[in-house]
Amino acid sequence: MQTILTVEGLGKTFKHNRIIQDISFEVRKGEIMAILGPNGAGKSTTIRNIMGIMYPDEGFVKFHHHPLGEIPRHTIGYLPEERGLYKNVKVMEMILYLAELKDYPLRKARRRALEYLEKFKLEGKEKASIEELSKGMGQKVQFIGAVIHEPDLLILDEPFSGLDPVSQEVFKQEITELADQGTAILLSSHQMNMVEEVCDRLFMIHQGTKVIDGTLEEVKNKYANFKCTVKGRNDAALLEQVPSVQRVETNGDTSILYLAQDVHIPSWLKRLPDEMNVSELTIDRISLHEIFIDVATGRHAGNGTFEGGRERG
Numbered sequence: 091m092q093t094i095l096t097v098e099g100l101g102k103t104f105k106h107n108r109i110i111q112d113i114s115f116e117v118r119k120g121e122i123m124a125i126l127g128p129n130g131a132g133k134s135t136t137i138r139n140i141m142g143i144m145y146p147d148e149g150f151v152k153f154h155h156h157p158l159g160e161i162p163r164h165t166i167g168y169l170p171e172e173r174g175l176y177k178n179v180k181v182m183e184m185i186l187y188l189a190e191l192k193d194y195p196l197r198k199a200r201r202r203a204l205e206y207l208e209k210f211k212l213e214g215k216e217k218a219s220i221e222e223l224s225k226g227m228g229q230k231v232q233f234i235g236a237v238i239h240e241p242d243l244l245i246l247d248e249p250f251s252g253l254d255p256v257s258q259e260v261f262k263q264e265i266t267e268l269a270d271q272g273t274a275i276l277l278s279s280h281q282m283n284m285v286e287e288v289c290d291r292l293f294m295i296h297q298g299t300k301v302i303d304g305t306l307e308e309v310k311n312k313y314a315n316f317k318c319t320v321k322g323r324n325d326a327a328l329l330e331q332v333p334s335v336q337r338v339e340t341n342g343d344t345s346i347l348y349l350a351q352d353v354h355i356p357s358w359l360k361r362l363p364d365e366m367n368v369s370e371l372t373i374d375r376i377s378l379h380e381i382f383i384d385v386a387t388g389r390h391a392g393n394g395t396f397e398g399g400r401e402r403g
């Protein structure tokens with residue numbers, strides 16, 4: 091897959107505080123790359139350095155097919171973390187203004203804007219002024235403004251925050267469709283469940299440095315150990331003694347047994363103690379959210395690096 095953006099060895103210091111350090115990744119055509127990390131991890135700082143809103147102290151950003159140091163703004167769509175549109179401007183005027191800034195043909199922009207407004211359940215709002223819209227509606231208009239000129243690279247800083255579940259779903263679908271059509275997408279988020287459903291590759295930052303990166307599949311294979319959920323009244327001490335159990339969480343009659351890496355599940359099941367009470371038992375892998383919590387709380391050191399990519403199915 092063709093590389094659209096390369097970030098290499100990015101570092102930034104504010105007032106002697108190292109905010110990000112040695113951040114390197116690529117974003118390729120047609121893929122969704124997620125930057126994940128807890129509050130203050132350095133996600134927005136990374137994006138602002140890419141967008142030239144601030145300059146890195148170390149490393150470089152390269153947009154492919156463009157000279158080093160040039161930011162091809164006409165081919166980039168950007169939804170910043172700070173939401174904001176001119177309040178007393180009408181919705182359609184706002185979108186067309188943003189299209190014009192990118193030299194995009196206005197007739198085409200108007201047609202695309204109407205299609206997007208319908209898709210985002212904002213039909214009939216083109217003459218409403220921005221201040222008449224709810225926060226979520228405003229965010230949808232800003233999203234339309236970011237994609238109206240059919241960018242090759244779309245950078246979305248926390249696109250799902252502030253949206254209700256239905257709108258989150260609409261955004262998620264739209265982002266996936268854009269990637270299917272070939273747009274390279276870089277999105278930052280701390281909403282793991284959303285990211286897990288859309289991203290092809292991910293880059294997790296903690297305290298300004300990379301802790302995990304790779305395709306979603308690679309990260310899950312490497313970090314997402316199995317967990318076994320058991321329904322039935324059991325003594326925690328008994329469960330803790332089961333081989334390969336690293337940790338047990340009990341809530342009433344439900345216990346979750348977190349298993350060690352590389353456990354062979356069929357063999358492990360055979361070694362469960364006869365005296366265990368089991369009315370239901372399920373085995374699955376821990377979620378990206380759980381991996382994230384493990385890394386952010388220091389339970390998992392992270393530091394894995396993966397290479398390669400996954401073809402969109």
Ligand SMILES: Nc1ncnc2c1ncn2[C@@H]1O[C@H](COP(=O)(O)OP(=O)(O)OP(=O)(O)O)[C@@H](O)[C@H]1O
Nearest residue numbers: 104109127128129130131132133134135136171280
């Ligand atoms: N202009 C600035 N001056 C000083 N410190 C800054 C500046 N911008 C960001 N920081 C600091 O850099 C760190 C990373 O901030 P950043 O906004 O990149 O985090 P984030 O991962 O996007 O977090 P969130 O999920 O909360 O948006 C924070 O500790 C923040 O206080």
